[in-house]
Amino acid sequence: MRDAARAQKQDFRYPRPGKFPSETDADAARAEGKSVVVRFASPARDVVVRDEVFGDVLVSADQMDDFIIVKADGWPTYHLANVIDDALMGVNLICRGQEFLKQTSRHIQLREALGFAEPRYVHLPLIMDMKGKKLSKRDGDVEVDGFRRAGYLPEALMNFIALLGWNPKSGREKFSLDELVELFDISGIGKSNPKFDRNKLLAFNTDAATEADPEHLLKCFAQYLATTTSNIPADDKPLLRHLLQSNAGFRTFADVLNKADVLFAPDDSYEFDAKAVKKVLAKNEGQGYAVLTEIRPQLAEVAWEAEHLENWLKDYCDAHELGMGKVAQPIRVAVTGTTISPPIFDALVMLGQDKTLARIDRCLAEKQ
Missing domain, CATH: 1.10.10.350 (Arc Repressor Mutant, subunit A)
Structure with missing residues (x-):
């Protein structure tokens, strides 16, 4: 049935049996070597997801199905584990990507069945590349540590990411962490998908490096050198300070490394371009x-x-x-x-x- 639906380019929906199987039926199926899962019997009614960014999102009954909550190996699926974990931890505000918006209807049904309180929902627009495609690892460094290893300052990356999908409504772009905490409000999150402009991030980082406190910049530079392969002695603070000063205007720490590292390498280790x-x-x-x-x-x-x-x-x-x-x-x-x-x-x-x-x-x- 699943293959037939896929062949017709349709979403597969599990057909509910006329009679629910009993525990005896399940044991018999296991004895025959069949996989046995536990499904949630979805109520035959529409579900409204009240989201603080996208508003009320209606998921009609004909879009719902009896989804799996316990897999054949006995482990719970993400849906069941997520709902129970959030409830036990007292989570009352759920912020996650827009791609989970449709699945939230399942979580609402589970919470209602289990008697859990309903949290607030904030689904965030997806971050796209400059061609309008969903950002992925194929686009290069998209993890925080990747940007750290590429020589970006943490405050520049934080400032840049904070503005992806959020509008401070002032026209201003440069903020400290304390200012972002003070000014941030869910009402400033937009519905449209922001684009990850690496050139803009580079400009943010260049400005941040120029304006940074020298001692903070020195500390970050030493941390950067510790994360990469370098001939520059990361513990020589006077030297690092001099390198930063002599390369003023650099975009990322990688620029400094690319220019200066060869000076500390063995004399016969470099090739002539x-x-x-x-x-x-x-x-x-x-x-x-x-x-x-x-x-x-x-x-x-x-x-x-x-x-x-x-x-x-x-x-x-x-x-x-x-x-x-x-x-x-x-x-x-x-x-x-x-x-x-x-x-x-x-x-x-x-x-x-x-x-x-x-x-x-x-x-x-x-x-x-």
């Missing part, structure tokens, strides 16, 4: 390589502080009538393998003179 080599080092008959060859002995004599390095680079560029990028970028590619890093003088100071020279030597050697 082919596009970066072609664009910065090999272009114009190897101009970038030529610059590295010429400046290498000079870097060995420079006092290794950001100010001295900056003055040296400026003087070198002026003397050779070169733009800053014509020298800074070859150094960056040589010591990181890419064109992305913290500001070049900060990067060199953090790397240290000996490691900088060793990486330039490696870059020039690989050219050969």
